[in-house]
Amino acid sequence: MTALLSVDALRVTYGGVTAVNDVDLTVPEGKVVGLIGPNGAGKTSTIDALTGYHAPSHGTVVFAGDDITSLRPHLRARRGLVRTWQSVELFDDLTVEENLLVASQRMGVLQALRDLLLPIATHGREDVDWALELCGLTDVADRLPTELSHGRRKLVGVARALAQRPRLVLMDEPAAGLDTDESIELGKHLRGLPEQGVTVLLVDHDMGLVLSVCDEVVVLDFGQVIARGTPEQIRNDDAVVAAYLGGHKEESHA
Numbered sequence: 001m002t003a004l005l006s007v008d009a010l011r012v013t014y015g016g017v018t019a020v021n022d023v024d025l026t027v028p029e030g031k032v033v034g035l036i037g038p039n040g041a042g043k044t045s046t047i048d049a050l051t052g053y054h055a056p057s058h059g060t061v062v063f064a065g066d067d068i069t070s071l072r073p074h075l076r077a078r079r080g081l082v083r084t085w086q087s088v089e090l091f092d093d094l095t096v097e098e099n100l101l102v103a104s105q106r107m108g109v110l111q112a113l114r115d116l117l118l119p120i121a122t123h124g125r126e127d128v129d130w131a132l133e134l135c136g137l138t139d140v141a142d143r144l145p146t147e148l149s150h151g152r153r154k155l156v157g158v159a160r161a162l163a164q165r166p167r168l169v170l171m172d173e174p175a176a177g178l179d180t181d182e183s184i185e186l187g188k189h190l191r192g193l194p195e196q197g198v199t200v201l202l203v204d205h206d207m208g209l210v211l212s213v214c215d216e217v218v219v220l221d222f223g224q225v226i227a228r229g230t231p232e233q234i235r236n237d238d239a240v241v242a243a244y245l246g247g248h249k250e251e252s253h254a
Protein backbone atom coordinates (compact mmCIF):
# COMPACT_ATOMS: atom_id res chain seq x y z
CA MET A 1 0.00 0.00 0.00
CA THR A 2 1.51 3.34 -1.07
CA ALA A 3 1.75 6.01 1.61
CA LEU A 4 0.26 9.26 0.35
CA LEU A 5 1.25 11.03 3.56
CA SER A 6 3.96 9.99 5.94
CA VAL A 7 4.88 11.86 9.04
CA ASP A 8 8.03 11.10 10.97
CA ALA A 9 8.83 12.17 14.55
CA LEU A 10 6.51 15.19 14.45
CA ARG A 11 6.76 17.60 17.35
CA VAL A 12 4.65 20.72 17.79
CA THR A 13 5.30 23.21 20.57
CA TYR A 14 3.74 26.48 21.69
CA GLY A 15 6.30 28.24 23.85
CA GLY A 16 6.91 25.81 26.69
CA VAL A 17 3.90 23.58 25.84
CA THR A 18 4.59 20.42 23.84
CA ALA A 19 1.29 19.66 22.09
CA VAL A 20 2.56 16.87 19.81
CA ASN A 21 5.55 14.76 20.71
CA ASP A 22 7.36 12.36 18.39
CA VAL A 23 4.33 11.32 16.35
CA ASP A 24 4.71 8.98 13.37
CA LEU A 25 1.74 8.71 11.05
CA THR A 26 1.09 7.07 7.70
CA VAL A 27 -1.96 7.68 5.54
CA PRO A 28 -2.14 5.17 2.69
CA GLU A 29 -3.63 6.35 -0.60
CA GLY A 30 -7.30 5.44 -0.96
CA LYS A 31 -7.98 5.00 2.74
CA VAL A 32 -9.92 6.82 5.44
CA VAL A 33 -7.68 7.14 8.50
CA GLY A 34 -9.03 8.41 11.81
CA LEU A 35 -7.04 10.50 14.29
CA ILE A 36 -8.75 10.56 17.65
CA GLY A 37 -8.00 11.36 21.25
CA PRO A 38 -9.41 13.17 24.27
CA ASN A 39 -9.59 16.97 24.49
CA GLY A 40 -6.15 18.55 24.26
CA ALA A 41 -4.54 15.36 22.89
CA GLY A 42 -2.91 17.27 20.02
CA LYS A 43 -5.18 16.47 17.07
CA THR A 44 -5.69 20.01 15.77
CA SER A 45 -2.03 20.81 16.38
CA THR A 46 -1.15 17.81 14.20
CA ILE A 47 -3.47 18.97 11.42
CA ASP A 48 -2.07 22.51 11.69
CA ALA A 49 1.47 21.14 11.28
CA LEU A 50 0.54 18.85 8.38
CA THR A 51 -1.18 21.66 6.48
CA GLY A 52 1.49 24.29 7.18
CA TYR A 53 -0.49 26.52 9.55
CA HIS A 54 1.93 25.93 12.42
CA ALA A 55 5.57 25.02 11.85
CA PRO A 56 6.63 21.84 13.67
CA SER A 57 9.67 22.19 15.90
CA HIS A 58 10.88 18.76 14.76
CA GLY A 59 10.00 16.03 12.27
CA THR A 60 9.27 15.62 8.59
CA VAL A 61 6.10 15.58 6.53
CA VAL A 62 6.26 13.75 3.19
CA PHE A 63 3.33 14.05 0.79
CA ALA A 64 3.17 12.09 -2.47
CA GLY A 65 6.87 11.36 -2.18
CA ASP A 66 7.99 14.97 -1.59
CA ASP A 67 9.22 16.53 1.63
CA ILE A 68 6.73 19.36 2.24
CA THR A 69 7.71 20.12 5.86
CA SER A 70 8.58 23.74 5.07
CA LEU A 71 6.00 24.42 2.37
CA ARG A 72 3.44 27.16 2.93
CA PRO A 73 -0.24 26.15 3.26
CA HIS A 74 -1.40 27.33 -0.17
CA LEU A 75 1.44 25.48 -1.87
CA ARG A 76 0.46 22.29 -0.03
CA ALA A 77 -3.14 22.86 -1.14
CA ARG A 78 -1.97 23.26 -4.72
CA ARG A 79 -0.29 19.86 -4.45
CA GLY A 80 -3.56 18.35 -3.27
CA LEU A 81 -3.33 18.51 0.53
CA VAL A 82 -6.26 20.50 1.90
CA ARG A 83 -8.12 20.81 5.19
CA THR A 84 -11.47 21.66 6.67
CA TRP A 85 -11.86 23.79 9.80
CA GLN A 86 -13.57 23.13 13.11
CA SER A 87 -15.78 26.18 12.67
CA VAL A 88 -17.38 26.57 9.27
CA GLU A 89 -16.73 30.13 8.14
CA LEU A 90 -18.84 30.49 5.02
CA PHE A 91 -19.62 33.63 3.05
CA ASP A 92 -23.24 34.15 4.11
CA ASP A 93 -24.04 36.52 1.27
CA LEU A 94 -22.86 34.06 -1.39
CA THR A 95 -24.82 31.00 -2.45
CA VAL A 96 -23.56 27.52 -1.59
CA GLU A 97 -22.29 27.13 -5.13
CA GLU A 98 -20.52 30.50 -5.06
CA ASN A 99 -18.85 29.58 -1.77
CA LEU A 100 -17.42 26.51 -3.50
CA LEU A 101 -16.47 28.42 -6.64
CA VAL A 102 -14.40 30.85 -4.57
CA ALA A 103 -12.59 27.92 -2.97
CA SER A 104 -11.95 26.18 -6.26
CA GLN A 105 -10.14 29.16 -7.79
CA ARG A 106 -6.44 28.53 -7.85
CA MET A 107 -4.29 31.62 -7.63
CA GLY A 108 -1.16 32.22 -9.68
CA VAL A 109 -0.01 32.85 -13.22
CA LEU A 110 -2.15 30.09 -14.72
CA GLN A 111 -5.20 31.55 -13.01
CA ALA A 112 -4.42 35.01 -14.36
CA LEU A 113 -4.11 33.60 -17.88
CA ARG A 114 -7.40 31.77 -17.51
CA ASP A 115 -8.99 35.00 -16.29
CA LEU A 116 -8.10 36.52 -19.63
CA LEU A 117 -9.36 33.63 -21.68
CA LEU A 118 -12.45 32.32 -19.87
CA PRO A 119 -15.51 33.90 -18.36
CA ILE A 120 -15.20 33.76 -14.58
CA ALA A 121 -18.35 31.66 -14.17
CA THR A 122 -16.78 28.68 -15.93
CA HIS A 123 -13.76 28.45 -13.61
CA GLY A 124 -13.80 25.36 -11.48
CA ARG A 125 -17.42 24.66 -12.39
CA GLU A 126 -16.81 20.94 -12.92
CA ASP A 127 -15.00 20.61 -9.62
CA VAL A 128 -17.77 22.48 -7.83
CA ASP A 129 -20.52 20.34 -9.40
CA TRP A 130 -18.57 17.22 -8.48
CA ALA A 131 -18.13 18.36 -4.86
CA LEU A 132 -21.79 19.37 -4.54
CA GLU A 133 -22.86 15.99 -5.86
CA LEU A 134 -20.50 14.08 -3.56
CA CYS A 135 -21.89 15.88 -0.52
CA GLY A 136 -25.52 15.65 -1.59
CA LEU A 137 -25.82 19.43 -1.92
CA THR A 138 -26.81 19.81 -5.56
CA ASP A 139 -30.40 20.64 -4.62
CA VAL A 140 -29.30 23.56 -2.42
CA ALA A 141 -26.58 24.95 -4.71
CA ASP A 142 -28.51 28.21 -5.19
CA ARG A 143 -29.40 28.70 -1.53
CA LEU A 144 -27.63 30.90 0.98
CA PRO A 145 -25.76 29.05 3.78
CA THR A 146 -27.98 30.79 6.36
CA GLU A 147 -31.00 28.97 4.90
CA LEU A 148 -29.47 25.55 5.63
CA SER A 149 -29.46 23.37 8.74
CA HIS A 150 -26.24 23.22 10.78
CA GLY A 151 -25.60 19.73 9.39
CA ARG A 152 -25.80 20.85 5.80
CA ARG A 153 -23.65 23.91 6.48
CA LYS A 154 -20.98 21.54 7.82
CA LEU A 155 -21.31 19.57 4.59
CA VAL A 156 -20.77 22.79 2.63
CA GLY A 157 -17.49 23.16 4.57
CA VAL A 158 -16.50 19.66 3.46
CA ALA A 159 -17.63 20.31 -0.13
CA ARG A 160 -15.63 23.54 -0.19
CA ALA A 161 -12.46 21.57 0.57
CA LEU A 162 -13.36 18.94 -2.03
CA ALA A 163 -13.95 21.62 -4.69
CA GLN A 164 -10.18 22.09 -4.68
CA ARG A 165 -9.90 18.51 -6.00
CA PRO A 166 -7.59 17.33 -3.23
CA ARG A 167 -5.73 14.05 -3.15
CA LEU A 168 -5.87 14.16 0.64
CA VAL A 169 -8.35 16.05 2.79
CA LEU A 170 -7.72 16.56 6.50
CA MET A 171 -11.00 17.03 8.29
CA ASP A 172 -11.04 18.76 11.65
CA GLU A 173 -14.18 17.69 13.50
CA PRO A 174 -16.65 17.72 10.60
CA ALA A 175 -19.31 16.07 12.80
CA ALA A 176 -19.13 18.58 15.65
CA GLY A 177 -22.65 19.78 16.43
CA LEU A 178 -24.35 17.26 14.13
CA ASP A 179 -27.20 15.09 15.35
CA THR A 180 -27.08 11.31 14.84
CA ASP A 181 -28.86 11.33 11.47
CA GLU A 182 -26.67 14.13 10.14
CA SER A 183 -23.57 12.28 11.33
CA ILE A 184 -24.67 9.08 9.56
CA GLU A 185 -25.31 11.14 6.42
CA LEU A 186 -21.83 12.68 6.68
CA GLY A 187 -20.33 9.21 7.17
CA LYS A 188 -21.90 7.98 3.91
CA HIS A 189 -20.34 10.88 2.02
CA LEU A 190 -16.92 10.35 3.63
CA ARG A 191 -16.95 6.63 2.89
CA GLY A 192 -17.54 7.39 -0.80
CA LEU A 193 -14.50 9.64 -1.14
CA PRO A 194 -11.72 7.04 -1.70
CA GLU A 195 -13.40 5.68 -4.81
CA GLN A 196 -13.45 9.26 -6.11
CA GLY A 197 -9.68 9.47 -5.65
CA VAL A 198 -9.77 11.34 -2.34
CA THR A 199 -7.92 10.00 0.68
CA VAL A 200 -9.11 11.19 4.11
CA LEU A 201 -7.55 11.90 7.50
CA LEU A 202 -10.50 12.36 9.83
CA VAL A 203 -10.30 14.01 13.25
CA ASP A 204 -13.49 13.76 15.24
CA HIS A 205 -14.91 13.10 18.68
CA ASP A 206 -17.86 11.19 17.25
CA MET A 207 -16.69 7.63 17.91
CA GLY A 208 -19.64 6.14 16.06
CA LEU A 209 -18.63 8.03 12.93
CA VAL A 210 -14.89 7.36 13.23
CA LEU A 211 -15.23 3.66 13.97
CA SER A 212 -17.75 3.12 11.19
CA VAL A 213 -16.02 4.98 8.34
CA CYS A 214 -12.29 4.55 9.02
CA ASP A 215 -10.08 1.79 7.67
CA GLU A 216 -7.64 2.43 10.48
CA VAL A 217 -7.45 4.66 13.50
CA VAL A 218 -4.58 6.36 15.32
CA VAL A 219 -5.14 7.43 18.92
CA LEU A 220 -3.33 10.34 20.54
CA ASP A 221 -3.15 11.18 24.21
CA PHE A 222 -1.05 13.98 25.70
CA GLY A 223 0.55 14.50 22.28
CA GLN A 224 1.70 10.92 21.78
CA VAL A 225 0.38 7.93 19.85
CA ILE A 226 -1.00 5.43 22.36
CA ALA A 227 -2.64 3.03 19.89
CA ARG A 228 -3.17 2.38 16.20
CA GLY A 229 -5.13 -0.29 14.39
CA THR A 230 -8.43 -1.23 12.84
CA PRO A 231 -11.62 0.15 14.41
CA GLU A 232 -12.16 -3.26 16.01
CA GLN A 233 -8.69 -3.26 17.57
CA ILE A 234 -9.12 0.30 18.81
CA ARG A 235 -12.51 -0.46 20.32
CA ASN A 236 -10.91 -3.16 22.47
CA ASP A 237 -7.63 -1.45 23.28
CA ASP A 238 -7.05 -1.06 27.03
CA ALA A 239 -4.90 2.07 26.67
CA VAL A 240 -7.60 3.75 24.59
CA VAL A 241 -10.35 2.87 27.02
CA ALA A 242 -8.22 4.15 29.90
CA ALA A 243 -7.41 7.42 28.05
CA TYR A 244 -11.07 8.09 27.43
CA LEU A 245 -12.26 7.15 30.88
CA GLY A 246 -9.37 8.36 33.02
CA GLY A 247 -9.73 12.06 33.60
CA HIS A 248 -11.66 12.70 30.40
CA LYS A 249 -15.19 11.91 31.52
CA GLU A 250 -16.51 15.15 30.08
CA GLU A 251 -16.40 13.52 26.65
CA SER A 252 -19.71 11.79 27.05
CA HIS A 253 -20.08 11.37 23.29
CA ALA A 254 -16.72 9.64 22.88
Ligand SMILES: Nc1ncnc2c1ncn2[C@@H]1O[C@H](COP(=O)(O)OP(=O)(O)OP(=O)(O)O)[C@@H](O)[C@H]1O
Pocket: 014, 017, 018, 019, 037, 038, 039, 040, 041, 042, 043, 044, 045, 046
Ligand atom coordinates in the same frame (compact mmCIF):
# COMPACT_ATOMS: atom_id res chain seq x y z
N1 LIG B 1 -2.05 28.39 20.31
C1 LIG B 1 -1.76 27.67 21.40
N2 LIG B 1 -0.98 28.17 22.37
C2 LIG B 1 -0.66 27.45 23.47
N3 LIG B 1 -1.07 26.18 23.68
C3 LIG B 1 -1.86 25.63 22.73
C4 LIG B 1 -2.24 26.33 21.56
N4 LIG B 1 -3.03 25.51 20.80
C5 LIG B 1 -3.13 24.36 21.48
N5 LIG B 1 -2.44 24.43 22.63
C6 LIG B 1 -2.29 23.36 23.64
O1 LIG B 1 -1.76 22.23 22.95
C7 LIG B 1 -2.38 21.04 23.43
C8 LIG B 1 -3.05 20.31 22.26
O2 LIG B 1 -4.12 21.11 21.78
P1 LIG B 1 -4.94 20.70 20.49
O3 LIG B 1 -5.93 21.78 20.23
O4 LIG B 1 -4.03 20.33 19.38
O5 LIG B 1 -5.70 19.38 20.98
P2 LIG B 1 -6.96 18.66 20.37
O6 LIG B 1 -6.70 17.20 20.52
O7 LIG B 1 -7.23 19.15 19.00
O8 LIG B 1 -8.10 19.12 21.37
P3 LIG B 1 -9.70 19.30 21.13
O9 LIG B 1 -10.24 17.93 20.91
O10 LIG B 1 -10.16 19.89 22.42
O11 LIG B 1 -9.87 20.19 19.95
C9 LIG B 1 -3.35 21.46 24.52
O12 LIG B 1 -2.69 21.34 25.76
C10 LIG B 1 -3.63 22.91 24.19
O13 LIG B 1 -3.96 23.64 25.36
